[in-house]
Structures are given as C-alpha cells and as structure tokens.
Amino acid sequence: MFNLLHTIKHALHLTPQSHAFRGGVHLSEFKRTATKASEQCPMPRVLMYPVKQHIGQACEPLVKVGDRVLRGQKIGKSQGYVSVPIHASTSGIVTKIENHIIPHPSGMGLPTIFVEPDGLDEVDESLIPLPNYRSLSPVELRERVRIAGIAGLGGAVFPTFIKLLKDKLHSIETVILNGIECEPWLTNDHQLMLEKSHQIITGLDIVMHMVGAQSAIVAIEDNTMDAAFVMQNAVEDMKLSQVIKVEVLPTIYPQGGEKQLIQALTGKEVPAGRLPIHIGVLSTNVGTAKAIHDAVCLGEAMTERLVTVSGDALPSPKNMFVRFGTPVCFVLEQCGLDSCDDVNIIHGGPMMGEILRPTDIPVVKASNGLLAMKKATVMASHHEEEPCIRCGDCSDACPAGLMPNLLAMHCKEEQFERAENYQLFDCIECGACSYVCPSHIPLVHYFRFGKGQVAKIRREKVFAEESRQRSESRDLRLRKEQEEKEEKRRIAQEKKEARAAALAAQAAAATDVADEALTETVSEKPAPTPKAES
C-alpha cells in the first residue's frame, strides 16, 4: 500500500503533465549552433572594459594610462555593496581611460579602460586555488566569489556573492541549477553543459556548501536531452546523485526565468516583491556555476564567457569563449561577417535582448548572445501598431499572470498609479505578450516606459520631500535667529531703560539734596543712593 502511494506521488512529482506556471509560449528554436563544439575567440587588437558590467554601483579604475596589467588582474575597484570588481582579460598596456559606449538601450557611455594586448597573456596569480572547498568556511568562499568578479551570467548580471549567504532567517533548502536556455538562437548554456559538466556540478556543490543546502535540482528542457544525459553522468561520476537530481521539463518559453523555473520545479510561487530566498530556494545559471568553480578551484577571476554568435546574416555561426572587452564587430568577423554595416546586431536573445546601433561595443558579462540579423528579417517583424481587439491572447501568454493589455493602456495614457495597481512591477519583460499580440502592440516597450516613469516620479517625490525638509529647517532657523535677535534687543532695551531710570533717580536725589541745602534744613540721614538693577 505504502509502495503504491509512494509510486503515485513519485510519478506525480517527476512527470509534470504540464508546466506548473501559467502562460508561456512555444517559440521556433533556430538553434543553429547547437552541439557545435566551442572555439576560443582570437585576441583582438584592443580590449575595452566599461567600469560597470553588473547591476549595481560602478567601479573605480585602479590603473593609470601606461600601466601594464595581467590577465585576471583587478583593474576596477567596486564601490558599494551591490558591486563586483572588474578584471583585465589578458596582459597588456593601458592605453587610455575615457567614456565609451556600452551595450545599453540608452546608447550612453561609461568610463572605459582600454587595454592593448601584448600577446603574452600572462596570468596574475594572486588568487590561490582552493580545491578543498568543503573544508573552508562559507564566508571565505563568498569573499572569493566576490573578488573574482562573478555576476549572474544568465543575463541579469546581479552580483552573485550577495545571493550566496547562509542566512539564519531564511535557510535555503534547494539550490536550482538553471540549465534552461529558453531564448531562441542561443545555445551557449547547452554547449557549456556538454563540455564542462564536471566543473558545473563542482560549482553547484560549492554553492550548496556555501548556503548549507541539502538538495539541488539541475533543470533542463526536453529539447536538450543530450545535456541532461551528460549532466546525469557527471552527477553519478562525482557520487552526488543522492543530493543532486536532474529534472527534465517540457520546453516552453520563458521557463528559464527564475521565478517561472522555481514554480515549475517546486510548485511554489515567489511572492510579489520578494526574492526566491524567502521561499528557501536559490537559483543559479550553469555559466555562473562554472565561473564559481574556476574562481574557487582554479583561482581564476572571471575574464571570459561562452557567447553564442549566430544570426541569419552569419555564414558560420559558432559558440565562442570570448574575453570580456572584445569588440562585438571583431567577434562577428571571426564568424565570417564581412561588414557590420548592413546587419542589425542583437545583444542577448531575440526575445529580451536589444539592438545595438554602433558596433565598437565591447562584450561584457551580460553578453550571452550576439546575433547578426539581416535588416530585412528585423524589418519584417516590425509592424505598425494597430488597435487592441481585446482578444486576451496576451493575458493567456503572460507567465506572471498579469493583464498586459490593460497595463499597456494605463502606461500609454500615463495613468501610472493604475498601472501599479495592475502590478506593473511584477512584469519580467519576457516579451511573450508582444510575441502573441495580433495587433503588434509593443507591450513590453510600454511596460519599460511605465516602469521608468514610475521610478522617475518616485525619485522626484524623494527629492521634493528632502527639499521640503531643508526649506522647513531653514525657515525654522531663520525664525529662531530672528527671535534671538529680538530677545537680545529687548534685553538691551530693558537695560537701557533701567540705566536711564537709575540716572533719573540719581538726578532726582541730587536735586532733593540741593533743595534741602537750599532750605538749609540739615538732615541726619544721608540721601538714599539708588542702585542699578544689575
């Protein structure tokens, strides 16, 4: 009986008939680079390091023009808590430090350190390898993850060390290794799992040790079954199959989203405005796990990543290990692209990435894919926006359970309070709604606009409140000064009056005496002398 129950429970848990999160869309995959062995991108003539490649505060350059730097040497010092340092990705000479454009939709720039490689690729060996990580304290390992400059390689580039905290309040039960690559075209995580499965599992083990988790799940979609087998073999090789489980999920976009994946695997939903840690889960990308392994076991700072270089305009698409700072155009040239002029370059995946205008932009920590698309392809997908026909397809597709049509309407009409009431900030900007919209409404664009405006209004509110306090305290100070002045004046006036009164009294006494002398009546008593008040 017990066995039967157990089997049913097991079957229910392990073979989810449908994904547990609502919504989602099925996309064409276009994975041209799948199972193509990775290559190393050659050395470009110049490398560029923007001082901020993660979410959080920018770094401050530690080097001067003319300095020689080594591979893995820290060249940017983190400022503030939510920040990780920047490292040089090869040895060479710093040629200049100036503002340079970064991969960002604004097209704005940041201070950027330019390094000319000397071709020797000498490594900075200041980080000592720590292969016996199980015997080390999580605090020590956390510091290592921080100084190795590791930020989440799934796309959000949030400094990883912040998540790797053994918190007494929120103990982490399950670590989820996110091996789901749901964006079309991209294959870098898939390829990394095929090639570096042992390093990835070791990285996962380090994370489990750091947060004190007892179990872990490797999540893989059923369109990359080969990776699932390789990962399962690696887990068994390392005798970790008791704690690490490989789970295969049916393919759907956006299952790779942190909150969606957690819901699909555990059935638990991350509450609005909270973090996965609040429900005892931590998720990390496979690329990040490999970077953690390199930082701890090999003592290497994060200086390169696997990038999918693909797109319909590229003659030979590849998965390449690209050093951070390599110009995007140089990477595309390695794949046979003659000129970057008549293509559109997408940074990231086609669903969530953005089109880069100029091409002398460096590859940064967030660059999981570089897609060179024919202009005609991109133009063909651009349509004039038509009126909303209230079909509700966007609500069906939304993985966060929102109503994108209403949200977009409120954002468009600048009714931001209402948009917030419709949970604008729970939108993960996955683009599923824009993808299914038959009226070609750029829904996600409206949400980004709305979020930006709400942030601006909040900033202005805070500034107004500060100004009001400053103004009020100034008024108070002025009033106090005025009162003090008046008080002083009053005291001075009183003194003056008292003195005048005393003088008058003296004078009166003197006249009395004179009068008495005049009347020649001798008195026994001397005339009373009035005293001043003070």
Place this chain on the structure above:
Amino acid sequence: MHILLSLSVFSGFALLVGIGLAFASRYFHVEGDPLADKIDALLPQTQCGQCGYPGCRPYANAVAALEVDVNHCVPGGERTMLQIADMMGVEPKAIEAEETAPVVAFIREDECIGCTLCIKACPVDCIIGAPKQYHTIITDHCTGCTLCLEPCPVDCIDMLEVPETLEKWAWPVPGTERAKVGVERKHQHEGIDV
C-alpha cells in the same frame, strides 16, 4: 396634531444632530489645513517663487483657499497641475510658462568674491561658504530655483542643464503612430489645447 408631532420630532432630531456636530467640531478639531497639506505634498518643493508666492507652502495655502488658479506651479509641470485640479475638483488649466529642462546652479569659483548674499537667498540651504571664502553649491540638493542669481553682485552663477546619467535614463514612450494618437486623445480628454 400630526403636524405638530412631526415638526417636534424633526426639530428635536435636528437639535440632537446639531449638538453632536458642535461637539465633534470641538473635539475632533484638526490644526492647520489638511487640504493645503495634501496640495503641498504634490508640489515639487523647489521653493522657486515662480507662482508669485514666497515658497511652495504659501502657494498650497492659497490654492486650498481658492485664492489662486491651479496652473501657477511651473516646475511641477502638467502632471502636478492635473493632480491638484483633480484634488480641488476644478477644471484643469494649461500652464502658461513653457516647461524647461531641469537645471542646477553652478558658481564659477574663481570669480566669487565671497559676499554670502547667495547663501542667504538659497531657500533650501544648499550653498556653502563663509565671508571672503569661495562659495559652492551642493548640486545634489539644488532645486534649480534661480533665486541665487539676482543677489549675486558679480554674476558668477550659471544655471547648467542637469546631464542625463545612465542611472536616471528611462525608456521613451514607444514611437508608433498609435502612441501619438493616444497622447493626443488624452490631452483632448483633459481639455488641454496642444
């Protein structure tokens, strides 16, 4: 007889309610003007005086007392005007002055003679300096009110446009025809001539 009864019932009721209200107005009395407080909270607190009042609070008091129209706060812009009109229950009115880019004051220090006049003029206390010392402006706190320009005897203060930074950048509204129509219609609804 019935008339008398009903009259006495209703007048008695009115008397009771009247007594209740009299007590309520005494015991639940709120100091200050809550409406003016709410309006003050909507204003941008630049204390610039462009509305003709010596600061944001006096303007809020005047608006709450219906002494002045809702469209005199220039730095607050259209959004603030609409919010105030909504709160006061009056028709929105277009702001006459043109909206300008946000600015902050900047002192050319080598020309400053250290007279402290601008320090006295600053409504938010964000100029630091001492007699016969250079003065400087705390840019992060400057509201761009331009009140320091006038008293400066050597004209060494510039108003500079606030540069757009990466942190403050926000996505623009989607530039489709439809979006433009939406904005136009919105203005139509609100009775503003564009």
